[in-house]
Amino acid sequence: MKQDIAWCPGCGNFPIRAALEKVLKELPVPAKNIVLTSGIGQAAKMPHYLPYSYFNGLHGRSLPLAVGIKLARPDLTVIAVSGDGCHYGEGGNHFIHTIRRRLDITILVCDNKVYGLTKGQSSPTTDLGMKNALDPQGNLNTPFSPLVTALAAGAPFVARTFAGDAQHMEQVLRESILFRGPSVVDILQPCVSFNKVNTYAWYRERLYKLEEPPRDRQEAMRLAEIWGERIPIGVFWRDGQFVCREIRETFRRPVTEAAVAKLLDTKCIMMR
Numbered sequence: 001m002k003q004d005i006a007w008c009p010g011c012g013n014f015p016i017r018a019a020l021e022k023v024l025k026e027l028p029v030p031a032k033n034i035v036l037t038s039g040i041g042q043a044a045k046m047p048h049y050l051p052y053s054y055f056n057g058l059h060g061r062s063l064p065l066a067v068g069i070k071l072a073r074p075d076l077t078v079i080a081v082s083g084d085g086c087h088y089g090e091g092g093n094h095f096i097h098t099i100r101r102r103l104d105i106t107i108l109v110c111d112n113k114v115y116g117l118t119k120g121q122s123s124p125t126t127d128l129g130m131k132n133a134l135d136p137q138g139n140l141n142t143p144f145s146p147l148v149t150a151l152a153a154g155a156p157f158v159a160r161t162f163a164g165d166a167q168h169m170e171q172v173l174r175e176s177i178l179f180r181g182p183s184v185v186d187i188l189q190p191c192v193s194f195n196k197v198n199t200y201a202w203y204r205e206r207l208y209k210l211e212e213p214p215r216d217r218q219e220a221m222r223l224a225e226i227w228g229e230r231i232p233i234g235v236f237w238r239d240g241q242f243v244c245r246e247i248r249e250t251f252r253r254p255v256t257e258a259a260v261a262k263l264l265d266t267k268c269i270m271m272r
Protein backbone atom coordinates (compact mmCIF):
# COMPACT_ATOMS: atom_id res chain seq x y z
CA MET A 1 0.00 0.00 0.00
CA LYS A 2 1.51 3.33 -1.05
CA GLN A 3 0.76 5.27 2.07
CA ASP A 4 2.92 6.52 4.90
CA ILE A 5 2.13 4.59 8.04
CA ALA A 6 2.54 6.59 11.23
CA TRP A 7 3.43 3.66 13.50
CA CYS A 8 6.90 3.08 14.99
CA PRO A 9 9.02 0.44 13.23
CA GLY A 10 8.37 -2.87 14.98
CA CYS A 11 4.94 -1.85 16.34
CA GLY A 12 2.60 -4.81 16.83
CA ASN A 13 -0.04 -2.99 14.81
CA PHE A 14 1.82 -3.86 11.56
CA PRO A 15 1.30 -7.64 11.76
CA ILE A 16 -2.29 -7.08 12.93
CA ARG A 17 -2.93 -4.91 9.89
CA ALA A 18 -1.40 -7.55 7.60
CA ALA A 19 -3.45 -10.37 9.14
CA LEU A 20 -6.66 -8.37 8.97
CA GLU A 21 -6.07 -7.43 5.35
CA LYS A 22 -5.42 -11.06 4.39
CA VAL A 23 -8.51 -12.33 6.22
CA LEU A 24 -10.77 -9.60 4.83
CA LYS A 25 -9.57 -10.24 1.27
CA GLU A 26 -10.38 -13.92 1.61
CA LEU A 27 -13.85 -13.38 3.12
CA PRO A 28 -16.80 -14.48 1.02
CA VAL A 29 -18.05 -10.87 1.20
CA PRO A 30 -17.63 -8.14 -1.45
CA ALA A 31 -15.22 -5.41 -0.35
CA LYS A 32 -17.95 -2.78 -0.66
CA ASN A 33 -19.91 -4.58 2.07
CA ILE A 34 -17.13 -4.35 4.65
CA VAL A 35 -16.95 -1.36 6.98
CA LEU A 36 -14.57 -0.61 9.81
CA THR A 37 -15.04 1.78 12.71
CA SER A 38 -12.47 3.05 15.17
CA GLY A 39 -11.94 5.71 17.81
CA ILE A 40 -8.73 7.57 18.62
CA GLY A 41 -5.27 6.15 19.22
CA GLN A 42 -2.50 4.36 17.36
CA ALA A 43 -4.63 1.25 16.83
CA ALA A 44 -7.55 3.42 15.77
CA LYS A 45 -5.51 4.43 12.71
CA MET A 46 -5.82 0.83 11.48
CA PRO A 47 -8.78 1.50 9.13
CA HIS A 48 -6.78 4.32 7.48
CA TYR A 49 -4.35 1.71 6.25
CA LEU A 50 -6.85 -0.79 4.88
CA PRO A 51 -8.70 -0.52 1.58
CA TYR A 52 -12.23 -0.49 3.04
CA SER A 53 -14.86 2.05 4.04
CA TYR A 54 -14.48 3.32 7.56
CA PHE A 55 -15.79 5.79 10.12
CA ASN A 56 -13.10 7.13 12.41
CA GLY A 57 -14.91 8.63 15.40
CA LEU A 58 -14.10 10.11 18.77
CA HIS A 59 -12.02 8.40 21.43
CA GLY A 60 -14.01 5.50 22.88
CA ARG A 61 -16.83 5.81 20.36
CA SER A 62 -16.04 3.13 17.79
CA LEU A 63 -18.81 0.87 19.09
CA PRO A 64 -21.82 3.24 18.98
CA LEU A 65 -20.74 3.94 15.41
CA ALA A 66 -20.61 0.23 14.65
CA VAL A 67 -24.05 -0.30 16.22
CA GLY A 68 -25.56 2.56 14.21
CA ILE A 69 -24.09 1.27 10.96
CA LYS A 70 -25.26 -2.28 11.64
CA LEU A 71 -28.80 -1.17 12.47
CA ALA A 72 -29.02 0.98 9.35
CA ARG A 73 -27.34 -1.55 7.06
CA PRO A 74 -27.63 -5.08 8.47
CA ASP A 75 -26.19 -6.44 5.23
CA LEU A 76 -22.74 -4.96 6.00
CA THR A 77 -19.90 -6.77 7.75
CA VAL A 78 -19.09 -4.38 10.59
CA ILE A 79 -15.76 -4.48 12.42
CA ALA A 80 -14.77 -2.09 15.20
CA VAL A 81 -11.01 -1.98 15.70
CA SER A 82 -9.32 0.20 18.32
CA GLY A 83 -6.94 0.16 21.27
CA ASP A 84 -7.38 -1.04 24.84
CA GLY A 85 -7.72 2.56 26.09
CA CYS A 86 -10.37 3.28 23.49
CA HIS A 87 -12.45 0.07 23.77
CA TYR A 88 -12.00 -0.72 27.48
CA GLY A 89 -11.40 2.73 29.03
CA GLU A 90 -13.17 5.67 27.44
CA GLY A 91 -15.46 3.24 25.57
CA GLY A 92 -15.78 0.69 28.39
CA ASN A 93 -19.49 1.25 28.82
CA HIS A 94 -20.05 0.81 25.09
CA PHE A 95 -18.01 -2.39 25.21
CA ILE A 96 -20.42 -3.96 27.70
CA HIS A 97 -23.62 -2.71 26.12
CA THR A 98 -22.64 -3.48 22.53
CA ILE A 99 -22.20 -7.09 23.59
CA ARG A 100 -25.67 -7.03 25.19
CA ARG A 101 -27.27 -5.80 21.96
CA ARG A 102 -26.72 -9.18 20.27
CA LEU A 103 -25.81 -7.61 16.94
CA ASP A 104 -23.39 -9.17 14.50
CA ILE A 105 -20.41 -6.90 15.18
CA THR A 106 -16.75 -7.91 15.51
CA ILE A 107 -14.86 -6.06 18.24
CA LEU A 108 -11.09 -6.17 17.73
CA VAL A 109 -8.87 -4.73 20.45
CA CYS A 110 -5.20 -4.02 19.76
CA ASP A 111 -4.19 -4.41 23.39
CA ASN A 112 -0.72 -2.93 23.99
CA LYS A 113 -1.50 -2.36 27.69
CA VAL A 114 -0.62 1.34 27.46
CA TYR A 115 -1.94 4.54 25.91
CA GLY A 116 0.39 4.52 22.91
CA LEU A 117 -0.68 7.69 21.12
CA THR A 118 -0.38 9.87 24.22
CA LYS A 119 3.05 8.44 25.07
CA GLY A 120 2.63 5.45 27.30
CA GLN A 121 0.43 6.28 30.28
CA SER A 122 -1.21 3.37 32.12
CA SER A 123 -4.28 2.01 30.37
CA PRO A 124 -7.08 -0.21 31.74
CA THR A 125 -5.02 -3.35 31.03
CA THR A 126 -1.67 -2.15 32.40
CA ASP A 127 -0.40 -4.59 34.99
CA LEU A 128 -0.43 -3.53 38.66
CA GLY A 129 2.91 -1.96 39.54
CA MET A 130 4.11 -1.36 35.98
CA LYS A 131 6.22 1.80 35.80
CA ASN A 132 5.96 4.42 33.07
CA ALA A 133 6.71 8.15 32.68
CA LEU A 134 3.51 9.22 34.45
CA ASP A 135 3.50 6.40 37.01
CA PRO A 136 7.16 6.30 38.08
CA GLN A 137 6.19 4.51 41.29
CA GLY A 138 4.19 1.91 39.34
CA ASN A 139 0.56 1.65 38.24
CA LEU A 140 -1.73 1.61 41.29
CA ASN A 141 -4.84 0.28 39.53
CA THR A 142 -5.93 -3.32 39.25
CA PRO A 143 -5.93 -4.36 35.57
CA PHE A 144 -9.24 -4.78 33.79
CA SER A 145 -9.81 -8.29 32.48
CA PRO A 146 -11.25 -7.97 28.95
CA LEU A 147 -12.11 -11.62 28.47
CA VAL A 148 -13.78 -12.04 31.87
CA THR A 149 -15.78 -8.85 31.28
CA ALA A 150 -16.82 -9.93 27.78
CA LEU A 151 -17.93 -13.33 29.10
CA ALA A 152 -19.81 -11.76 32.02
CA ALA A 153 -21.60 -9.41 29.62
CA GLY A 154 -22.76 -12.45 27.61
CA ALA A 155 -20.46 -12.34 24.59
CA PRO A 156 -21.01 -15.53 22.57
CA PHE A 157 -17.54 -15.43 20.99
CA VAL A 158 -14.50 -14.47 23.05
CA ALA A 159 -10.90 -14.96 21.97
CA ARG A 160 -7.34 -13.81 22.51
CA THR A 161 -4.53 -13.87 20.01
CA PHE A 162 -1.00 -12.48 19.66
CA ALA A 163 0.44 -10.02 17.12
CA GLY A 164 3.63 -12.11 17.03
CA ASP A 165 1.85 -15.18 15.63
CA ALA A 166 0.43 -14.38 12.18
CA GLN A 167 -1.11 -17.80 11.61
CA HIS A 168 -2.91 -17.86 14.95
CA MET A 169 -4.11 -14.29 14.44
CA GLU A 170 -5.49 -15.01 10.97
CA GLN A 171 -7.34 -18.08 12.20
CA VAL A 172 -8.90 -16.28 15.17
CA LEU A 173 -9.75 -13.12 13.20
CA ARG A 174 -11.40 -15.16 10.44
CA GLU A 175 -13.46 -17.12 12.92
CA SER A 176 -14.51 -14.02 14.85
CA ILE A 177 -15.65 -12.17 11.72
CA LEU A 178 -17.58 -15.18 10.38
CA PHE A 179 -19.30 -15.75 13.75
CA ARG A 180 -22.85 -14.35 13.72
CA GLY A 181 -23.12 -12.27 16.84
CA PRO A 182 -21.00 -9.90 18.92
CA SER A 183 -17.49 -11.33 18.90
CA VAL A 184 -14.60 -10.02 20.97
CA VAL A 185 -10.93 -10.56 20.18
CA ASP A 186 -8.25 -9.19 22.48
CA ILE A 187 -5.04 -9.02 20.42
CA LEU A 188 -1.87 -8.86 22.50
CA GLN A 189 0.04 -6.12 20.70
CA PRO A 190 3.57 -5.13 21.77
CA CYS A 191 4.19 -1.37 21.85
CA VAL A 192 7.93 -1.21 21.24
CA SER A 193 8.23 2.44 22.29
CA PHE A 194 6.32 2.69 25.57
CA ASN A 195 5.75 -0.79 26.96
CA LYS A 196 9.12 -2.25 27.85
CA VAL A 197 7.59 -5.11 29.87
CA ASN A 198 5.07 -6.86 27.63
CA THR A 199 7.44 -7.33 24.70
CA TYR A 200 7.35 -9.96 21.93
CA ALA A 201 9.91 -12.00 23.90
CA TRP A 202 7.93 -11.63 27.16
CA TYR A 203 4.82 -13.02 25.47
CA ARG A 204 6.70 -15.81 23.65
CA GLU A 205 7.98 -17.09 27.01
CA ARG A 206 4.48 -17.29 28.46
CA LEU A 207 1.86 -17.91 25.76
CA TYR A 208 0.31 -21.29 25.18
CA LYS A 209 -2.47 -22.23 22.78
CA LEU A 210 -5.86 -23.60 23.74
CA GLU A 211 -6.51 -26.64 21.59
CA GLU A 212 -10.23 -26.03 21.38
CA PRO A 213 -12.76 -23.81 23.15
CA PRO A 214 -13.98 -25.05 26.55
CA ARG A 215 -17.37 -26.75 26.61
CA ASP A 216 -18.93 -24.41 29.17
CA ARG A 217 -18.79 -20.79 30.21
CA GLN A 218 -17.49 -21.55 33.70
CA GLU A 219 -14.41 -23.20 32.26
CA ALA A 220 -14.02 -20.28 29.82
CA MET A 221 -14.15 -17.89 32.80
CA ARG A 222 -11.56 -19.92 34.68
CA LEU A 223 -9.19 -19.81 31.72
CA ALA A 224 -9.87 -16.12 31.12
CA GLU A 225 -8.65 -15.33 34.63
CA ILE A 226 -5.22 -16.85 34.01
CA TRP A 227 -2.53 -14.19 33.55
CA GLY A 228 1.00 -14.73 34.80
CA GLU A 229 3.83 -17.10 34.07
CA ARG A 230 1.46 -18.89 31.66
CA ILE A 231 -1.04 -17.05 29.43
CA PRO A 232 -3.55 -18.91 27.25
CA ILE A 233 -4.46 -17.71 23.74
CA GLY A 234 -7.14 -19.02 21.41
CA VAL A 235 -10.93 -19.16 21.39
CA PHE A 236 -12.13 -19.13 25.00
CA TRP A 237 -15.82 -19.30 24.24
CA ARG A 238 -17.90 -20.02 21.15
CA ASP A 239 -21.60 -20.38 21.89
CA GLY A 240 -23.09 -22.70 19.28
CA GLN A 241 -26.62 -21.97 20.54
CA PHE A 242 -26.37 -18.20 20.29
CA VAL A 243 -29.24 -16.42 18.55
CA CYS A 244 -28.27 -13.18 16.87
CA ARG A 245 -30.74 -10.30 17.04
CA GLU A 246 -33.02 -9.90 14.06
CA ILE A 247 -33.01 -6.31 12.94
CA ARG A 248 -36.59 -5.20 12.46
CA GLU A 249 -37.59 -3.52 9.22
CA THR A 250 -38.55 -0.34 11.10
CA PHE A 251 -34.86 0.44 11.65
CA ARG A 252 -34.36 0.45 7.93
CA ARG A 253 -37.15 2.87 7.00
CA PRO A 254 -35.91 6.28 5.88
CA VAL A 255 -36.61 9.10 8.32
CA THR A 256 -39.52 11.13 6.93
CA GLU A 257 -40.15 14.83 7.42
CA ALA A 258 -43.49 14.02 9.04
CA ALA A 259 -41.80 11.77 11.61
CA VAL A 260 -39.25 14.46 12.45
CA ALA A 261 -41.97 17.11 12.74
CA LYS A 262 -43.92 14.86 15.08
CA LEU A 263 -40.84 14.32 17.22
CA LEU A 264 -40.08 18.04 17.42
CA ASP A 265 -43.67 18.76 18.30
CA THR A 266 -43.58 16.23 21.13
CA LYS A 267 -40.41 17.84 22.47
CA CYS A 268 -42.06 21.27 22.51
CA ILE A 269 -45.00 19.96 24.49
CA MET A 270 -42.65 18.36 27.01
CA MET A 271 -40.68 21.56 27.42
CA ARG A 272 -43.71 23.73 28.13
Ligand SMILES: Cc1ncc(C[n+]2csc(CCOP(=O)(O)OP(=O)(O)O)c2C)c(N)n1
Nearest residue numbers: 040041042043059083084085086115116117
Ligand atom coordinates in the same frame (compact mmCIF):
# COMPACT_ATOMS: atom_id res chain seq x y z
C1 LIG B 1 -12.28 12.24 24.99
C2 LIG B 1 -10.79 12.08 24.83
N1 LIG B 1 -10.05 11.79 25.91
C3 LIG B 1 -8.73 11.64 25.78
C4 LIG B 1 -8.14 11.81 24.56
C5 LIG B 1 -6.65 11.70 24.46
N2 LIG B 1 -6.27 10.41 23.93
C6 LIG B 1 -6.08 10.23 22.62
S1 LIG B 1 -5.62 8.69 22.24
C7 LIG B 1 -5.65 8.25 23.88
C8 LIG B 1 -5.29 6.88 24.34
C9 LIG B 1 -5.03 5.91 23.27
O1 LIG B 1 -4.75 4.67 23.85
P1 LIG B 1 -5.32 3.35 23.25
O2 LIG B 1 -6.77 3.46 22.98
O3 LIG B 1 -4.90 2.24 24.15
O4 LIG B 1 -4.65 3.25 21.82
P2 LIG B 1 -3.13 3.13 21.38
O5 LIG B 1 -2.70 4.51 21.03
O6 LIG B 1 -2.35 2.56 22.52
O7 LIG B 1 -3.20 2.22 20.21
C10 LIG B 1 -6.03 9.30 24.68
C11 LIG B 1 -6.13 9.24 26.15
C12 LIG B 1 -8.95 12.10 23.44
N3 LIG B 1 -8.46 12.21 22.21
N4 LIG B 1 -10.27 12.23 23.61
Ligand code: SF4
Nearest residue numbers: 008011042116191192
Ligand atom coordinates in the same frame (compact mmCIF):
# COMPACT_ATOMS: atom_id res chain seq x y z
S1 SF4 C 1 3.85 4.21 20.26
FE1 SF4 C 1 3.59 2.01 20.51
S2 SF4 C 1 1.53 1.57 19.74
FE2 SF4 C 1 2.14 3.59 18.98
S3 SF4 C 1 3.00 3.22 16.97
FE3 SF4 C 1 4.69 3.25 18.42
S4 SF4 C 1 4.97 1.10 19.01
FE4 SF4 C 1 2.94 1.27 18.06
